[in-house]
Amino acid sequence: MARVEEIQTMNTARQNEDLKGVCKETAKLFKILSNSVRLEILCHILSRKEICVKNLTEFLGRRQANVSQHLAILRNTGIIDFTRRENYVCYFLKDKKLVKLLMEFKSTIGKSRMIDFCREDGRGILVEQKFKLITAK
DSSP: OHHHHHHHHHHHHHHHHHHHHHHHHHHHHHHHHTSHHHHHHHHHHHHHSOEEHHHHHHHHTOOHHHHHHHHHHHHHTTSEEEEEETTEEEEEEOOHHHHHHHHHHHHHHHHHSEEEOOOTTSOOEEEOTTOOEEEEO
């Protein structure tokens, strides 16, 4: 009987270590997503499937160097990847699970108020539940 309890204790310890590892990885992801610029970049990519750096800088109203720094962080963590099209570098979401997570996040926020993160013209718009215009960038 003591051997069974010892094995159960070992399994519990292993499960706790696994859980700690998963929590650390999840915390890293949330830390990356907690930056509003990176989240906005991901929303632009999500709404278009792929977007070039030049367009991102225009939509975000930020310098290319700043946008590139955020893109590097997202790329180095495996969230996005890029492809070259002639003189342009275009980014896309690499992790399909993250696409699903972002879509779920967007729909969850939409239950309290509807947010159109990125329209085709790149301008964000925030609308109340009654669809009354609050702000437009």
